[in-house]
Amino acid sequence: DAGVTQSPTHLIKTRGQQVTLRCSPKSGHDTVSWYQQALGQGPQFIFQYYEEEERQRGNFPDRFSGHQFPNYSSELNVNALLLGDSALYLCASSSGEGVYEQYFGPGTRLTVT
């Protein structure tokens, strides 16, 4: 039973560039949430996708956008990267739109220089 997978593992980008992170949910899950975890902090909710629509959004600027595909996988896009965007980006999957256990992937470590 495959768990949540994310790619790439690490990424180094320059300020002003754009980045796309990818996530495949756990088998049987149809909801994907994205979190940003700065060093020494707890994860902060970015947004959640269910049925290919953004259902919830946290306090993040429009530079952060996403997409969910028919196979439930998801992408997180960040435009005009800032130094402050450097963080661990975590993808979590769950079943349904309700409050269920969210299972996390290993994350993508993004460094903006």
Added chain:
Amino acid sequence: AQKVTQAQTEISVVEKEDVTLDCVYETRDTTYYLFWYKQPPSGELVFLIRRNSFDEQNEISGRYSWNFQKSTSSFNFTITASQVVDSAVYFCALSGRGSTLGRLYFGRGTQLTVWP
């Protein structure tokens, strides 16, 4: 608004000691859910437990136990006879039933170090 406070930033214990990680939450929702996650150095968050607000029974799973008290808005986590493999950052999280349904609010985490 949902808020989780983990006042203990770092805890160090020696193997076989018991250790309790504190979690205090704030919410206006009458129905809510509490979670604990473990984050080892690899970075992946590992789900440990989910507790519904209407179920105040304490839970035990092996060396792990959780004490949920609505009267004090606390959901504490105890590891009995700690082991070196328990070393990790532990996060408490909250999710409400209102407009933020499905969104997890995390505390800042407690770094637990277990020395041999």
